[in-house]
Amino acid sequence: MIDFYTWTTPNGRKISILLEELGVEYTAHSIDIGAGDQKTPEFLKIAPNNKIPAIVDHDNGLNLMESGAIMLYLAEKYGKFMPTEPLAKARAHEWLMWQMAGFGPMLGQTHAFHHFNKGKSEWGEERFLTETARLYGVLNERLKDRDYIVDEYSIVDMACWPWASRYEWQSIDLADYPNVRAWYQRILARPAVQKGYHVPKKMGEIPAG
Numbered sequence: 734m735i736d737f738y739t740w741t742t743p744n745g746r747k748i749s750i751l752l753e754e755l756g757v758e759y760t761a762h763s764i765d766i767g768a769g770d771q772k773t774p775e776f777l778k779i780a781p782n783n784k785i786p787a788i789v790d791h792d793n794g795l796n797l798m799e800s801g802a803i804m805l806y807l808a809e810k811y812g813k814f815m816p817t818e819p820l821a822k823a824r825a826h827e828w829l830m831w832q833m834a835g836f837g838p839m840l841g842q843t844h845a846f847h848h849f850n851k852g853k854s855e856w857g858e859e860r861f862l863t864e865t866a867r868l869y870g871v872l873n874e875r876l877k878d879r880d881y882i883v884d885e886y887s888i889v890d891m892a893c894w895p896w897a898s899r900y901e902w903q904s905i906d907l908a909d910y911p912n913v914r915a916w917y918q919r920i921l922a923r924p925a926v927q928k929g930y931h932v933p934k935k936m937g938e939i940p941a942g
């Protein structure tokens with residue numbers, strides 16, 4: 734059994750979608766980051782960086798933070814959603830790192846400057862909107878003639894998709910990125926994605942793309 738500590742954010746949804754796709758038993762615990770739940774001493778023992786998501790795997794007592802590390806751990810443990818052939822695996826690592834270092838953090842800055850603090854910093858908004866659009870362009874190119882980012886549906890898609898689901902906050906029109914839009918809708922059609930999106934609670938409808 735897995736205890737899963739999360740909130741209604743893209744990094745949290747990466748893991749709830751993966752857990753739903755795997756069909757493993759888990760208990761979701763709400764860590765309301767707006768209320769400061771991530772700063773409690775109890776949570777710090779599980780996630781020393783004070784951020785969601787985190788898990789505790791009661792099969793072996795492992796506690797783990799960092800969404801990329803959690804996804805790699807679960808994919809390896811259950812032998813699913815990650816290629817095993819070395820070259821394909823290297824490619825999956827490449828795009829997972831791209832998400833962890835670019836498509837997540839840069840889009841997160843767009844949320845901070847452009848969605849939550851519009852008008853406070855023209856420089857910040859312009860810098861991160863430009864970078865966000867560039868990253869969507871990179872993803873659009875990668876998805877040319879491909880249904881998924883790395884051959885088959887994998888944790889790489891599950892890592893990127895929740896960030897793309899905030900396209901409205903990022904002033905991104907998916908019509909400008911047709912390959913991303915088709916991929917977005919392909920993944921949205923999956924029942925596990927629809928279920929995982931609403932963990933730990935429903936905050937509204939899933940953007941249709």
Ligand SMILES: N[C@@H](CCC(=O)N[C@@H](CS)C(=O)NCC(=O)O)C(=O)O
Pocket residue numbers: 742743744745766771783784785786798799800801
């Ligand atoms: N690199 C981390 C980032 C985690 C992260 O930024 N989590 C956010 C929510 S999406 C959070 O917990 N924020 C609370 C805070 O910064 O105090 C990961 O991928 O797990």
